[in-house]
Amino acid sequence: MSKTFGAIEVGGEQGVLTITLNRPQAYNAFNEQMLVELGSALRAAQRDDSVRCIVLTGAGKAFGAGQDLVEIKDRYTGEPSARAVDFGAHLRLRYNPVVSRLRSIEKPVLAAVNGVAAGAGASFAFACDLRLCARSASFVMAFVNIGLVPDSGATLALLQHVGYSRAFELCVLGDKLGADEALRCGLANHVVDDEQFAGAVREMAARLAALPTRAIGLTKRALSRAWLADFDDQLEYEAFMQQTAGHTSDHREGVRAFIEKRKPHFRGV
DSSP, X not given: OOOOOSSEEEEEETTEEEXXXXXXXXXXXXXXXXXXXXXXXXXXXXXXXXXXXXXXXXXXXXXXXXXXXXXXXXXXXXXXTTSOXXXXXXXXXXXXXXXXXXXXXXXXXXXXXXXXXXXHHHHHHHHSSEEEEETTOEEEOGGGGGTXXXXXXXXXXXXXXXXXXXXHHHHHHOOEEEHHHHHHHTSOSEEEOGGGHHHHHHHHHHHXXXXXXXXHHHHHHHHHHHTTOOHHHHHHHHHHHHHHHTTSHHHHHHHXXXXXXXXXXOOOO
C-alpha cells in the first residue's frame, strides 16, 4: 500500500500490515482525518491479497485516547441547543463503519496495545480479534466522565468478554483497568513486559500471517454469527463454512503436509 497518510502510518512486510495511529501529541485521539484514513487503509487491506495479518497500534505513549474533544470544543460555546454535537450522526458516518470493518474483515486483526486505550480507543481495541498488551498498557471506559455512554461496539464486546456485572462496573465507574487485570478477566490475550513488547508483536503477527487466511476469515464469520444463533442453526452454518474452507488450496496443502509429515506452507488462498 503506497498511499500517503497524515494521521496514521501504514507499513507492511512479509504479509503483515501495520497501521499506527499517529497523533502522539494528542495521545492518538481520533479526529476526522484519522477516522477517514483508518477506514481507507482497512478497505485497501481487505482487497489486498498480500495482506495476511493486520496490526493496529499507536505511536508514542498511548494506543488511542478516543474522540478528540479539542476538535469539537467550539460546539460547546454559546447556547447548548444552538450548536449541539450530533453524536449519533457522527458515529454512523465515521466510527461505526470503521469498527464494523475491524470486526468483519476476513483477516486476523491484532491490537498491539502499547499504552492507554481510552473511550473509543478501547472500543477499537476490543473490536480487534486479539489484544497483545504491554504491561504498562491500560483500558478506560472514559465515556461516563463526560456524560456519555460507551459506543463503537464496546457494550457488546464487554458483555462478550467479561459478562454484564463487570461490563457495567467498567462502563459506569470509568476506572482504569491495567493490562494484567485485563488479562485475568479476558479482555487481553497476552501481556508482556514493555521492553519485550515490540518483539512479541512481530512474533505474533508473523505467526498469524503464516496461517491459512481464508480459513481464518471463515472462522471469524462463524464466531460472529454464533453470538445470536441457536445451536441447530449454528451447526448448519458451520457445515456451510466448512464446505467453503474445504475447497481452498490451503486446506489441500494442510492435509498433504500432515500426510508427508512436514510443516505446511499456507499461501492464504
